[in-house]
Amino acid sequence: MIHFFARFATCCIVFSMLLLHVDTRSVSAQEWVRDMFPVKDHDFGIVPRGAKAEYAFEFTNKYQEDLHVSDVRSSCGCTLPRIENADLKTYQKGAIICEFNTRSFVGGKSAVVTVVFDRPYYGEMQLTVKGNIRSDIVTEPGEIQFGEVEQGAEKTTSVQVTYAGRSQWEISDVRSANSNLGVVLGDAKKTGGGRVEYTMQVRLKDTAPAGDFSDQIVLVTNDRQFNLVTIPVRGSILPPLVLPTSVELGTTSLTKEVTGRIFVKGKVPFEITKIECEDSRFEFTPSAGSKAAHFIPLKFTPSEKEGAFRQKVTIHTTLPNDGVGSTFISGNVVAQ
Structure with missing residues (x-):
């Protein structure tokens, strides 16, 4: 009998340690998700009925692994959430767009919006929204x-x-x-x-x-x-000069060069006068001549430095009214 209780007590201790391990990982998982969201709540204030009230909770993938948003749901029909950019690579941005349903609801309303991630790990993020919809005021358009x-x-x-x-x-x-x-x-x-x-x-x-x-x-x-x-x-x-918000080079190894292009356009023909980049691993070949659209070839040569990168590139042109634009090039360098 004593032997039985000893084994039972041992099993209980092991089970408790497993629960503690799971809970610790769960808390840790929530922290890595929270760190991506600079804003976690929003107050729409007082809005007229029928107004198109939306707010974008932006977030950035700060990690080397690819990120995926698998689901988003709201605790109340007064808020309709949707995902903008469900798959994100390192340093890419996404958003959870929350629309306040001012056509179907009136009065003070609030909701908890849950964002579910399944890659690189499972995690959830709770965002809160609130507002007051006045039924006696209508704007056209909303x-x-x-x-x-x-x-x-x-x-x-x-x-x-x-x-x-x-x-x-x-x-x-x-x-x-x-x-x-x-x-x-x-x-x-x-x-x-x-x-x-x-x-x-x-x-x-x-x-x-x-x-x-x-x-x-x-x-x-x-x-x-x-x-x-x-x-x-x-x-x-x-702007007079239009560039992509970012250029993604993906994941490469220390021994493999990567090539790509930056597409730049304007309303009228222009020349590229200078390209600035503080990272010596990048090489750019600006196209010659004056034209309304340019493809700028680029080459990235990894050095001994591993890890994710996000580098700003500034392009100067002959366009008037501040014909300067910038974009970001991001990617990841691994050993193999």
């Missing part, structure tokens, strides 16, 4: 979308704001943290039955820098509560 705009150009679009409630309701101010946006608010139009309408002219200034932007305009109303209402503003400013 999002201020400028689309693609050439850098240095201006563009104006209009937005209709409709309120249904009390006739004394008004918009007292319009604000934006983006100095490249200008707003002209028209006079209030009261159509009876507590219905108030405004028309806004929103201008994207010619000073906007190149790149995609996602911002918001805030309506300040005379409501006693929830008096700040946000309207999303998005667009893309096209």
Whole structure:
């Protein structure tokens, strides 16, 4: 009998150690996932019903192994998540796009969005979103979308704001943290039955820098509560010189050279005057002549240095208005 209990006690100790090992690995797995997300929660604030409210939780593969997002799910139908770039190599970026469902829900809502990774290891990440959807305010369109705009150009679009409630309701101010946006608010139009309408002219200034932007305009109303209402503003400013965001060379060994190309284009013909790169393992052969599109051959010769790399490359051209662009070249060097 004593021998039986001794064996039983030994088994319990071993089982407990196994559980501790699994729990430790689980916690460690969550940490490596968390380290990839600089932002883990977002507040949409107060948004009108029907507004197109989206937020991108960006993340970067900081590891040498390839990464894969296998699933994403939400705890509430008020938030619709989707994956942008499920497969990532070293230093590549992806995003979890969370859309606040303002057409089907009203009032204060929140959700936990779970992101599941199955490579290089299993791990989960919980992101949180919240917001307040007002059913008495509707904007048309639900999002201020400028689309693609050439850098240095201006563009104006209009937005209709409709309120249904009390006739004394008004918009007292319009604000934006983006100095490249200008707003002209028209006079209030009261159509009876507590219905108030405004028309806004929103201008994207010619000073906007190149790149995609996602911002918001805030309506300040005379409501006693929830008096700040946000309207999303998005667009893309096209630079005179267009390059890929990154060039991926993949995994190579210390003894194998890798070749590739960088595609560069502009609206008008141009010449490439200089290519800058601080990593001596890269060699570039710029194409000669003036043309609207250039393919720049590149060669990467690994040295004795192993590991992942991400190198910035800056390209200078004869294009006016800051005809300089940059991209990143990434990859991984292994012993064999």
